[in-house]
Amino acid sequence: MLCYVMFYYCHVLYIPSTTMLVIERNHSTRRLWEDRGEGINDSTLIIAPWNPTNYHWLLIAIDIQNRNILYLNPLENTNTSSLPPQANQAFTMMTGFLKNKMKIEESEWRLVCPPHILQEDNSSCGVYVCHYAAQLVKNELLTVPASAMLLRKWLQKEIGSCTLDNDNEKN
Secondary structure, three states: OHHHHHHHOOOEEEOOHHHHHHHHOOOOOOOOOHHHHHHHHHOOEEEEEEOOOOOOOEEEEEEOOOOEEEEEEOOEOOOOOOOOHHHHHHHHHHHHHHHHHHOOOHHHOEEEOOOOOOOOOOOOHHHHHHHHHHHHHOOOOOOOOOOHHHHHHHHHHHHHHHHHHHHHHHO
8 A cells, every 4th residue: 555655646645653653742753755855745645544542543634735634433434523532633633743844724724524434343443544545545435335354355465566566676
């Protein structure tokens, strides 16, 4: 998935989960995307997997053009009028980050909780977060039903193809 984002979708910026910890603690992200230079201003989407509890993955996606911060929790479809504390934490955290990194004021952003498919077990949140990221990157629906097993097979194939692509580039 990361391979896809970095090489095939130049309009997408990716925030690694370890960097989300840095953002969560309000530390400097000065070096993030340093290699992209001015290219960050051409980006339209930021993908940020986040594990705030150390046992459950969420996806924060930032639609730069529409000034939306998307909150996707694989366990629930959240109504924007009754947000869980983590959604508000994500919004505060990311608006601060965007103000520092891209000079966009907090008042310009909206928190959006789009409808999406839900995980049906207690162990597939990471798989669903990868699926949501892929759907957003490709501008596809988040509500198309998919089982955890099907998504795991898709993810295995994606990771395998990225590994093969990287091996071929080295030769």
